[in-house]
Amino acid sequence: MIRLGIIGCGRISDLHAHAYLDHPEATIVAVADPDAANLATRGAAWGVPESGRYQDYRDLLARSDVDAVEILVPHHLHAPITLDAMDAGKHVSLQKPMALSMDEAALMVRAGHERGVTFKVFENFVFYPPVVRAKELVENGEIGDLLSIRIKSNPGWSPTAWDVPAAASAWRIDESKCGGGPLVFDDGHHKFAIAWYFLGLADRVHAFIGSSMDGVLDCPSIVSWHHPDGQVGSLEVAYSPDLRLHTAQYAQDDRVEITGTRGVIWVTRGHGRMLDVPPVILYRDGETRGFSDMPTGWESSFLNSGRHFVDALRDGTSPSLTGEEGAEVLAFALAAQESAKTGTAAAPRVAGRDGDAAAAGRGRGLPREAGLG
Structure with missing residues (x-):
């Protein structure tokens, strides 16, 4: 059984949670959100007891019975919370986009490898x-x-x-x-x-x-x-x-x-x-x-992506998107922002590519909806 904590209980969390509530080998054991109303509403809806509800996400990370966390917070908080979760030894599924910069993305990817945890950037449309x-x-x-x-x-x-x-x-x-x-x-x-x-x-x-x-x-x-x-x-x-x-x-x-x-x-x-x-x-x-x-239904893409994360943890396989793959998509998005500001074409830049940021994602055989749990 994969025991999950959800950090961030805003509107989108309803779609994320169902993948775990409906999975026979996953359970939500803790939730965190600074908003007391969000915490109470989602905690009750997902069957999380009051003892498993925290306004400070660090209290959730301190629990030894949390194997993995789903991080659903504003983008500027992605890197610090992800790094804290990895330091606590938790596997991470991080809502897209993974960071505000390629430097932040590289920090998270490196930390995931150093801590030996699974790092998934949650993207649902490739599971739609x-x-x-x-x-x-x-x-x-x-x-x-x-x-x-x-x-x-x-x-x-x-x-x-x-x-x-x-x-x-x-x-x-x-x-x-x-x-x-x-x-x-x-x-x-x-x-x-x-x-x-x-x-x-x-x-x-x-x-x-x-x-x-x-x-x-x-x-x-x-x-x-x-x-x-x-x-x-x-x-x-x-x-x-x-x-x-x-x-x-x-x-x-x-x-x-x-x-x-x-x-x-x-x-x-x-x-x-x-x-x-x-x-x-x-x-x-x-x-x-x-x-x-x-x-x-759009919700089916969340269900498939979340189930895939559980199955990757259970089977010891790589998730989609991995941190490296998420960084490629982030580089794509940041290049668009750069081009719009400069008025010229921009090249996506991914650390460690020696200037060739392009080829690695081609032909990705990501999982199909069949068999994802």
């Missing part, structure tokens, strides 16, 4: 069943050799969207705490991770990052990139305030188009849904096929 299915189709040669990937991020509104607390929104628009804007840097991690999942790390990134809603949102924006083998990609972010979406969480629609030498694959949803079409569509040889035999 429609994205995983698209990867299977690519690996089976359905569209030939990959040429490009195009990703669209389109927030709007929904009467069924989450009610996000004001405090949670406030730190996400404070660059000193978030590291960048809420759409291109924070949520953009998902999109850069998808591009990494299919093509590895880019070697050149160029970005225009706009501003709207009095500077609150970093859009409309467009990020384009080039890969070492010649493939290209792009991320377009546009906020449509009057666009009604179907969702149970964030009011946002995500779409991916992957083009190969023989065909095209579309993933038609992500956080929410706009199009009433199959979640995965394949065009090849003049014919169109749709695939609907998979879960499509």
Whole structure:
């Protein structure tokens, strides 16, 4: 049985917790959050007794019966809390993006190896069943050799969207705490991770990052990139305030188009849904096929990612994303921020690569949703 502690009990923790509550070989034994209301609400919902609820995360780390921790705190706290957890001998699953800088990322990766603990950067979109299915189709040669990937991020509104607390929104628009804007840097991690999942790390990134809603949102924006083998990609972010979406969480629609030498694959949803079409569509040889035999709720990606972490700990295998892999995606995201500020292309920089930050992620065979616990 893997005994977990969750550090940070904000809105997103509800999705993380279910992976452990539903896993036959995991249990949540302790939670920590400085907000007493969050602590009481999540502790009760997850069956954690009052003796296992802490306002200071250090008290949770002092427990000998905690094997691993899930860290779900504002970005500027990722590095110090992760390092404390590793010093306490705990395995770590850290919410994306892993850090505000590559120096912080390198510190955590090194500490994980030195302490002999497992370090996972929690990224759920590479475990989202429609994205995983698209990867299977690519690996089976359905569209030939990959040429490009195009990703669209389109927030709007929904009467069924989450009610996000004001405090949670406030730190996400404070660059000193978030590291960048809420759409291109924070949520953009998902999109850069998808591009990494299919093509590895880019070697050149160029970005225009706009501003709207009095500077609150970093859009409309467009990020384009080039890969070492010649493939290209792009991320377009546009906020449509009057666009009604179907969702149970964030009011946002995500779409991916992957083009190969023989065909095209579309993933038609992500956080929410706009199009009433199959979640995965394949065009090849003049014919169109749709695939609907998979879960499509955004929560399924959290369930699969969390289960994978437990299974990695149980089996002694590497998690996805490892700290090194998370650093590659962070380098991708930071290159976009750098390019937008300088107006020129930027190269993702990963420590220890001797200037070649690009090739290691290419063709990652990350786990499929089947068999993850």
